[in-house]
């Protein structure tokens with residue numbers, strides 16, 4: 001029978017390992033609690049050591065969290081009524097605009113057409129940035145003047161898509177921190193007015209403990225359907241993926257793995273689990 | 281007291297010591313645990329947290345509180361001193377002619393910080409110029425140019441030149457009349473060898489007085505390796521922490537200053553050019569311990 005005492009040391013070191021891998025503290029604690037609850041009092045098979053049982057339980061627990069709600073993104077797009085409107089949200093500088101550009105290429109290579117809409121009417125150089133992407137990708141882009149209404153830009157793109165038989169609208173938004181009440185209210189308004197088919201939250205793999213805060217706040221303001229985790233190439237362990245999946249209950253759909261248009265991959269839950277549990 | 285803005289659970293633990301003149305080992309252990317929790321959830325590097333706990337534990341048990349000091353205040357003082365030891369004072373920035381290169385991960389806030397710092401120097405009566413060497417990110421030229429217009433400072437960039445090293449050289453020549461030169465660079469991370477090489481070349485042409493590493497307040501445990509790599513490449517003399525207007529505590533900067541044996545220069549607290557502050561240790565330490 002597995003005892004609580006026996007679990008203490010391995011679970012403590014697991015918690016530290018998770019923290020070291022950037023899993024948020026509360027989430028790490030819940031994961032270790034869950035393992036404790038599950039294992040205490042269990043009888044182990046003759047052939048297995050306590051260590052083996054614990055190791056398996058840890059892997060299972062992490063996989064449970066990270067695999068939450070996975071769905072086939074491409075299939076969902078294909079079967080939806082067109083145009084499919086996707087709005088991208090997230091804090092400043094995480095890679096929303098770049099991910100939109102990458103997805104435009106990704107969609108094109110799967111025979112789906114798209115139009116980008118620059119709902120970032122705030123940041124300096126935002127129009128020029130996304131216009132340059134549109135030119136490089138040879139795709140359509142809708143922009144308004146700086147200071148304009150972000151919802152109106154995306155709405156225009158939806159009308160354009162409707163009129164021209166475009167499959168997907170990729171709506172960008174300005175980066176904002178979840179502590180800005182005004183900007184979060186604006187995001188709610190965009191969500192209400194545009195009423196997108198999907199909202200994708202973008203965050204970066206290098207993010208630490210704050211990942212849960214912002215995922216929760218963004219999910220509250222404009223409910224998300226999934227997450228794009230960028231900058232996975234920067235060699236962090238990517239525990240933010242665990243934190244975000246846990247607090248939102250929504251899947252991580254894509255990984256950004258570089259700055260080129262090809263650097264986007266379907267997210268593989270097992271890979272993050274392996275990264276986190278890899279021996280240093 | 282310097283640390284009046286503590287997180288509630290840490291304050292609770294400390295309040296239990298109210299009136300006590302000596303501390304048991306259990307008392308100390310409880311405090312150390314709470315401090316660890318605060319620091320870890322502020323993204324302070326795990327190894328640093330452990331080292332810090334060891335010194336706090338040791339001093340709290342060994343040092344007698346000076347006469348008239350309560351055990352609680354004594355522990356607080358030890359914690360504060362140990363944190364200051366780690367964080368250090370604000371990076372020295374003499375108000376004189378100088379060149380500063382900004383480097384850091386993609387999206388960390390370099391371009392915004394360049395304009396902010398230029399604005400800051402101009403308020404100090406110096407004449408700054410920003411040189412934009414990012415030839416990679418779409419719209420980087422326009423972004424930097426517009427931010428510099430908002431800051432009302434001189435700007436150099438060349439969207440038709442795709443050689444960042446050449447832009448750095450030409451830009452510094454063209455803005456030779458300015459007192460303070462701030463060189464913005466494209467985003468890059470530790471594993472991008474080609475880009476790190478490029479940074480080294482920009483740095484050798486710019487021959488700066490200071491290299492500052494720009495770090496997002498939300499960066500996690502990766503801050504340590506990133507800082508180490510940038511330091512190896514060009515030598516980091518100071519850190520700028522951006523986006524402190526959010527809820528992230530900026531603890532990644534501790535590993536960065538530890539790795540680079542440097543200090544923190546500026547804090548970014550918003551998207552506008554005026555949203556910049558010089559680093560000040562006690563407020564930052566309170567934030568780290570505040571949960």
Ligand SMILES: Nc1nc2c(ncn2[C@@H]2O[C@H](COP(=O)(O)OP(=O)(O)OP(=O)(O)O)[C@@H](O)[C@H]2O)c(=O)[nH]1
Nearest residue numbers: 092093094095096097098175231256257258386387
């Ligand atoms: N290494 C790496 N860099 C990335 C990745 N995704 C985006 N970036 C870079 O991150 C920086 C910021 O990307 P943006 O797309 O402008 O981010 P954003 O979220 O739109 O930023 P704001 O609109 O200012 O909030 C750029 O330099 C991008 O090239 C990625 O997966 N890996």
Ligand SMILES: Nc1nc2c(ncn2[C@@H]2O[C@H](COP(=O)(O)OP(=O)(O)OP(=O)(O)O)[C@@H](O)[C@H]2O)c(=O)[nH]1
Nearest residue numbers: 092093386387388389390391392467523548549550
């Ligand atoms: N809220 C807030 N946003 C900031 C701060 N500093 C920068 N930003 C925002 O963060 C995003 C990225 O800032 P940039 O200055 O473009 O970052 P960068 O490091 O130059 O990015 P790359 O050149 O792509 O590597 C933009 O949306 C900025 O407006 C800050 O202190 N607070």
Ligand SMILES: [K+]
Nearest residue numbers: 093094387496
């Ligand atoms: K960032």
Ligand SMILES: [Mg+2]
Nearest residue numbers: 096097120175
């Ligand atoms: Mg953007």
Ligand SMILES: [Mg+2]
Nearest residue numbers: 390391414420
């Ligand atoms: Mg930049």
